Amino acid sequence: MRRLLVIITIAMLISLIAVAYAQTNQVYFKFEISSRQELVSLTRIISIDNVKDKTVYAYANDKQFDYFKTLGYDYTILPSPSSLISPRMADSREAILEWDSYPTYGEYVSMMQRFESDYPGLCIIENIGYSVEGREILFAKLSANVNIEENEPEVMYSSTMHGDETTGYVLMLRLIDYLLSNYGTDPQITNILDSMEVWINPLANPDGTYHGGDNTVEDAIRFNANGVDLNRNFPDPDEGPHPDGNDWQPETIAMMNFFNRHSFVISANFHGGAEVVNYPWDTWPQRHADDAWFIQISREYADSAQTNSPPGYMTDLNNGITNGWDWYTIAGGRQDYLNFWKGCREVTIELSHIKLLPPEQLPDYWDYNRAAFLTYWEQAYYGIKGLVTDASTGLPIAATISVIDHDIDSSEVYTDPDVGDYHRMIEPGTYDLRFTSPGYIPLTVYGVTAIFRNATVVDVQLQPVPDEPMLEFYAHDAGVVNAGDTVSMSITLINNGGGNAYDVNATLSTSDSFIDVLQPNSTYPTIIALGGTGTSYTDYQFAISSDCPDYYLVDFQLDITASGGYSDTSHFDLLVGDRVTIFADDFSFNQGWIGLGGPAEWTIGVATGGQGSDSHGGPDPALDHSPSDDNQVLGNDLNPESGGDYNSNISTTYWVTSPIIDCTDYTGVIMTYYRWLGVERNQYDHAYLQAFNGNNWVTLFENPSTTIDESSWNEKIFDLSSIADENPDFQIRFGLGTTDGSPRDSVIFQVTLNTDSLPPGDYSSSINFTSNDPDTPTGSIPISLHVLAPSISFSLDAITDSLYEDSLSVHDITIYNSGEGILFITFSSEYSWIGFDGGPYYITPADSAILQVTLDATDLSPDDYSGSIDFDSNDPDSLSGNIPVTLTVMPLSPGCDYVPGDINGDGDVIGNDVTFGVRYFKGPGSAPPDSCWNDSNGSWLYSAGDANGNCHFTGSDVTFLVAYFKGHNPEIFWCPQTPPAQPAISSRNNKLKR
Numbered sequence: 001m002r003r004l005l006v007i008i009t010i011a012m013l014i015s016l017i018a019v020a021y022a023q024t025n026q027v028y029f030k031f032e033i034s035s036r037q038e039l040v041s042l043t044r045i046i047s048i049d050n051v052k053d054k055t056v057y058a059y060a061n062d063k064q065f066d067y068f069k070t071l072g073y074d075y076t077i078l079p080s081p082s083s084l085i086s087p088r089m090a091d092s093r094e095a096i097l098e099w100d101s102y103p104t105y106g107e108y109v110s111m112m113q114r115f116e117s118d119y120p121g122l123c124i125i126e127n128i129g130y131s132v133e134g135r136e137i138l139f140a141k142l143s144a145n146v147n148i149e150e151n152e153p154e155v156m157y158s159s160t161m162h163g164d165e166t167t168g169y170v171l172m173l174r175l176i177d178y179l180l181s182n183y184g185t186d187p188q189i190t191n192i193l194d195s196m197e198v199w200i201n202p203l204a205n206p207d208g209t210y211h212g213g214d215n216t217v218e219d220a221i222r223f224n225a226n227g228v229d230l231n232r233n234f235p236d237p238d239e240g241p242h243p244d245g246n247d248w249q250p251e252t253i254a255m256m257n258f259f260n261r262h263s264f265v266i267s268a269n270f271h272g273g274a275e276v277v278n279y280p281w282d283t284w285p286q287r288h289a290d291d292a293w294f295i296q297i298s299r300e301y302a303d304s305a306q307t308n309s310p311p312g313y314m315t316d317l318n319n320g321i322t323n324g325w326d327w328y329t330i331a332g333g334r335q336d337y338l339n340f341w342k343g344c345r346e347v348t349i350e351l352s353h354i355k356l357l358p359p360e361q362l363p364d365y366w367d368y369n370r371a372a373f374l375t376y377w378e379q380a381y382y383g384i385k386g387l388v389t390d391a392s393t394g395l396p397i398a399a400t401i402s403v404i405d406h407d408i409d410s411s412e413v414y415t416d417p418d419v420g421d422y423h424r425m426i427e428p429g430t431y432d433l434r435f436t437s438p439g440y441i442p443l444t445v446y447g448v449t450a451i452f453r454n455a456t457v458v459d460v461q462l463q464p465v466p467d468e469p470m471l472e473f474y475a476h477d478a479g480v481v482n483a484g485d486t487v488s489m490s491i492t493l494i495n496n497g498g499g500n501a502y503d504v505n506a507t508l509s510t511s512d513s514f515i516d517v518l519q520p521n522s523t524y525p526t527i528i529a530l531g532g533t534g535t536s537y538t539d540y541q542f543a544i545s546s547d548c549p550d551y552y553l554v555d556f557q558l559d560i561t562a563s564g565g566y567s568d569t570s571h572f573d574l575l576v577g578d579r580v581t582i583f584a585d586d587f588s589f590n591q592g593w594i595g596l597g598g599p600a601e602w603t604i605g606v607a608t609g610g611q612g613s614d615s616h617g618g619p620d621p622a623l624d625h626s627p628s629d630d631n632q633v634l635g636n637d638l639n640p641e642s643g644g645d646y647n648s649n650i651s652t653t654y655w656v657t658s659p660i661i662d663c664t665d666y667t668g669v670i671m672t673y674y675r676w677l678g679v680e681r682n683q684y685d686h687a688y689l690q691a692f693n694g695n696n697w698v699t700l701f702e703n704p705s706t707t708i709d710e711s712s713w714n715e716k717i718f719d720l721s722s723i724a725d726e727n728p729d730f731q732i733r734f735g736l737g738t739t740d741g742s743p744r745d746s747v748i749f750q751v752t753l754n755t756d757s758l759p760p761g762d763y764s765s766s767i768n769f770t771s772n773d774p775d776t777p778t779g780s781i782p783i784s785l786h787v788l789a790p791s792i793s794f795s796l797d798a799i800t801d802s803l804y805e806d807s808l809s810v811h812d813i814t815i816y817n818s819g820e821g822i823l824f825i826t827f828s829s830e831y832s833w834i835g836f837d838g839g840p841y842y843i844t845p846a847d848s849a850i851l852q853v854t855l856d857a858t859d860l861s862p863d864d865y866s867g868s869i870d871f872d873s874n875d876p877d878s879l880s881g882n883i884p885v886t887l888t889v890m891p892l893s894p895g896c897d898y899v900p901g902d903i904n905g906d907g908d909v910i911g912n913d914v915t916f917g918v919r920y921f922k923g924p925g926s927a928p929p930d931s932c933w934n935d936s937n938g939s940w941l942y943s944a945g946d947a948n949g950n951c952h953f954t955g956s957d958v959t960f961l962v963a964y965f966k967g968h969n970p971e972i973f974w975c976p977q978t979p980p981a982q983p984a985i986s987s988r989n990n991k992l993k994r
């Protein structure tokens with residue numbers, strides 16, 4: 001009988017594998033690079049797994065691999081790491097508890113559920129969402145009083161986001177069991193669960209791990225079921241929301257929603273394929289503000305693992321630790337996402353060289369890491385911590401804690417708004433801390449000392465801001481205006497003060513003689529405090545004199561009044577004069593610049609960032625300024641390995657000179673360029689920008705008698721009308737030199753300055769001559785010219801989507817140029833719900849660019865909408881055209897019967913609701929009577945209590961409600977997934993005196 005069962009199981013497995021392979025193909029391969037700079041672009045094309053010296057190990061799905069093959073590398077295809085063994089699988093709880101096999105998917109899920117039922121006061125299992133194929137993504141929450149939110153740091157582990165890196169999967173499952181079964185007997189574990197809130201997710205990518213079917217981890221893959229590397233799919237601090245060009249996957253969205261609901265202090269993301277602790281940043285070369293602290297905690301983890309293992313374990317790279325960028329850069333990793341946006345300190349820990357570890361070795365790797373797993377979390381005890389509360393109500397505040405002159409690149413931390421607690425782990429030293437929160441007066445605490453392996457407690461109370469408005473200019477809608485126009489425009493004001501602004505009036509004026517204000521007055525709606533905006537009821541009107549020059553800046557003044565005797569003045573600028581682009585260069589290729597190379601090392605090449613090997617100046621740019629994806633710039637010494645600095649002892653000025661730009665047909669020429677300049681003062685070194693007026697070179701810029709040390713792109717604008725107008729021979733040139741004996745940083749430019757060119761096609765003409773040759777007194781030389789044509793195509797012919805009300809979606813359209821000439825293309829749309837960057841885009845032959853399109857249903861009511869994105873290009877076969885867009889806006893699911901903010905359910909939103917909420921959270925009070933089932937997170941929600949609209953009812957809703965009564969919040973929000981059947985307005989009618 002048993003034999004028969006086995007046979008059936010195998011037959012089912014085979015069919016599952018066949019189906020799964022049809023969906024996702026994965027290639028694992030290696031190749032050699034000649035320079036580490038190649039990694040910066042390769043990491044955006046394929047999924048790099050490891051880099052050893054100049055050998056790169058990588059994964060690719062079919063599409064990525066097809067593209068990689070066009071790059072011309074010699075590569076070797078390697079066997080998939082999970083195809084090398086047939087691991088022993090455990091299909092019973094008893095077998096898993098030996099910890100020397102991999103669980104089947106079903107046993108994994110049931111084991112997680114058993115943890116909750118066996119340890120009800122200590123463990124809750126939370127399903128945070130589902131994978132592409134519908135498998136569960138599970139977290140175990142472990143803490144004494146696990147059902148109560150306490151003043152405790154939240155700590156987190158997650159593993160196997162790469163489905164074929166399975167060591168951490170079993171070790172995390174075992175860690176949960178180990179914590180639960182030793183609570184109350186082991187003092188270290190008891191202390192951790194008594195004083196922390198622990199979250200463990202053993203399996204972040206179940207579809208990848210069970211790619212071969214639910215009953216085996218053989219044939220596991222790195223990617224999810226859509227062929228996407230989940231550790232490249234998060235928003236990136238450097239590259240924006242979709243660094244990999246893919247939509248956020250269901251697994252990614254589930255994680256991001258989960259992080260939004262929590263306030264994690266420290267975490268780790270477990271992987272395999274190496275043995276090393278990888279600390280931030282992965283995406284760029286600059287160091288984290290807490291670099292020294294990250295090195296220390298990474299070192300402690302690796303030291304502990306080394307102590308508990310045979311020689312050689314956890315010793316990769318710098319004896320078991322590495323900075324992420326130094327190893328190899330990635331964009332879209334979860335580590336940088338949590339560090340940059342969520343105030344959490346996350347590292348990436350690679351647990352075993354072998355990805356699919358033979359299961360009989362799992363107990364050894366448990367022994368190596370068991371102690372380090374626990375001590376890593378204990379870092380959360382140390383540093384500076386405390387509570388941030390409202391000075392008048394004592395309620396917790398959602399505050400930001402910044403360390404002055406220390407925090408950079410979003411290294412600030414935040415309070416847990418449910419309790420108000422914060423935990424700022426930091427290297428020992430003395431610091432000044434600044435506490436800020438909207439609606440409160442910022443507070444700085446000076447001279448706080450952090451001691452090694454100690455906690456310094458700093459509790460603060462913040463005072464609400466005074467109830468007075470502060471109105472300023474925010475925006476106008478005048479658009480492009482030209483000399484001779486009569487312009488109507490609305491003006492929007494912003495209220496940055498703490499009190500609402502009623503009866504607002506603003507008068508427009510200017511002392512500019514080219515401007516005649518015709519309609520200077522408007523009233524405004526009530527503008528609520530703390531960032532509220534309001535737009536003028538009546539349009540302002542003014543006339544621009546026809547004598548007004550182009551590119552002329554007008555200074556306008558607004559005199560603003562509001563009730564209660566408030567008055568203030570605000571200024572804004574408006575530019576007169578429309579523009580035509582005549583020449584642009586993003587340096588994606590050389591358009592004809594001469595003078596490259598030489599002692600000044602003028603280079604058109606990829607911006608690679610880096611500080612250089614010496615200490616001169618700030619970092620160079622890691623990204624260019626243009627929207628195209630080539631990342632190329634013009635600069636000096638773009639190679640970070642040779643220092644990134646310009647040379648010393650340059651004996652004369654070396655120039656790099658643009659092609660001739662024919663400005664015959666133009667007047668009022670303006671040049672804009674972007675600069676990232678580091679140069680010593682002109683006593684030592686020299687940098688120039690000059691323009692050719694037809695006879696002489698005119699200096700537009702030379703470095704002054706002070707050092708310039710820029711660390712970001714700076715826009716520079718020059719009015720060149722006296723030099724370039726109607727000039728057929730216009731040119732610009734950048735110069736470097738002389739320099740003295742000490743070099744400094746580099747000089748990098750990106751120019752935007754364009755010229756018209758002949759449209760693609762065939763041209764023929766001739767040169768006629770006359771001569772004194774009696775045989776040929778006249779004649780002609782025929783000339784034919786072929787201007788190369790681009791050829792355009794798009795990855796999508798149309799966009800079709802459906803969205804719920806109040807949501808948006810993002811779509812990437814790749815623009816390909818398969819022709820011979822450079823493609824120029826611009827996009828426009830008359831539909832306000834379709835958003836994108838209209839360009840112009842310049843795409844070289846055989847290259848591509850991405851048009852990112854946002855569909856915004858925020859202001860649309862449920863219905864079907866059709867629109868289009870129109871384009872104009874220089875492709876003779878498609879001079880213009882459009883991409884149709886259809887959007888269905890769906891109503892939100894029907895809601896529940898409740899009044900938002902009416903926590904106690906008596907129909908009114910008044911102070912009693914705050915008291916009711918506080919009593920509930922403190923213990924003695926009962927739960928709110930109104931609740932709804934919330935599909936999005938599969939739990940009951942006390943809907944009326946969710947005043948801040950985050951789909952949870954917590955202490956921060958009470959804070960929010962208090963702020964609402966005080967007039968700091970404009971309205972009460974409700975959870976978008978469970979909107980109230982009764983409109984929210986019913987609560988606003990009951991609003992109390994402010």
Ligand SMILES: [Zn+2]
Pocket residue numbers: 162165271272
């Ligand atoms: Zn990995």
